[in-house]
Amino acid sequence: MKQKAHIDIIDVKIPDSDLVPETDAQRVPPAAPASETPIRKRGRLIWVATGLSIFVFAALVSLWYFATASFHTGRQGEKKAVPIAAVTAPDKLPLDDFFVEVQDGQGQARILRCSLILDIGGQERQALLAKEVAIRNRIYQIIGRRSAPGLLAPEEKKRLKKDITDELNSLLGPNVIKDVYFDQYLLL
Numbered sequence: 001m002k003q004k005a006h007i008d009i010i011d012v013k014i015p016d017s018d019l020v021p022e023t024d025a026q027r028v029p030p031a032a033p034a035s036e037t038p039i040r041k042r043g044r045l046i047w048v049a050t051g052l053s054i055f056v057f058a059a060l061v062s063l064w065y066f067a068t069a070s071f072h073t074g075r076q077g078e079k080k081a082v083p084i085a086a087v088t089a090p091d092k093l094p095l096d097d098f099f100v101e102v103q104d105g106q107g108q109a110r111i112l113r114c115s116l117i118l119d120i121g122g123q124e125r126q127a128l129l130a131k132e133v134a135i136r137n138r139i140y141q142i143i144g145r146r147s148a149p150g151l152l153a154p155e156e157k158k159r160l161k162k163d164i165t166d167e168l169n170s171l172l173g174p175n176v177i178k179d180v181y182f183d184q185y186l187l188l
Contacts, residue, residue, distance in 0.1 A: 091119075091125050092117050092118065092119060092120070093118040093120050093125065093128055093129070094115065094116070094117050094118075095115065095117070095132070095135070095136060097113075097115060098112070098115065098116065098136075098139065098143070099111055099112075100112045100114075100140055100143040100144055101144070102143070102144065102147060102148045102151060103147055103148060104147070104148035104149065105147070105148070110148045110188060111187075111188045112143060112151055112186070112187050113184060113185075113187075113188060114143075114182055114183075114184055114186070115182070115183040116164070116180055116181065116182060116183065117181040117182075117183050118135075118168070118177050118179075118180055118181075119177065119178040119179040119181065120176060120177060120178065127172075128172065128176070131171075131172065134171065135168060135171070135172075138171055139164060139168075142160070142163055142164055142167055143160070148187060151187055152187060157182070157185070161180045161181075164177075164180045165177050165180050168180075
């Protein structure tokens with residue numbers, strides 16, 4: 001009778017290079033690196049999508065800005081000046097920095113600092129600018145004859161304006177000066 005023999009297998013390590021022929025060893029691709037986790041892939045995808053959307057938004061905003069800027073500049077070129085009916089506003093001739101010494105009630109010197117604006121006709125402006133020194137001298141004389149308390153009273157200010165208007169019209173011609181306005185009026 002035949003009897004089967006029981007053989008114990010001994011664990012012996014055999015190198016792989018001995019078992020595999022050399023041509024097969026070269027064909028085996030190298031092991032792939034460990035793949036990224038799905039969470040990392042998703043995070044990277046979100047960053048890429050965010051950057052791309054910011055770039056697209058900036059491109060659209062700059063396109064809109066330059067399109068509207070060229071639209072507005074084109075419209076400005078189309079605007080034409082519309083002539084206005086001849087409205088002649090009276091010209092004004094400012095006379096600044098009058099410092100006039102006046103006497104107060106006790107005989108002490110005080111100084112009136114004022115600036116005037118003369119309401120004149122448009123055609124006389126150049127002629128008046130040539131005579132500015134004579135106009136200023138006449139105003140100095142008119143104010144210098146007044147006293148300090150008289151310059152503070154409201155009725156005296158009105159009378160002073162009328163006297164200046166009358167004197168300058170007698171110097172320059174009738175109705176050249178229409179009115180006189182005080183821009184500054186300070187008694188020191």
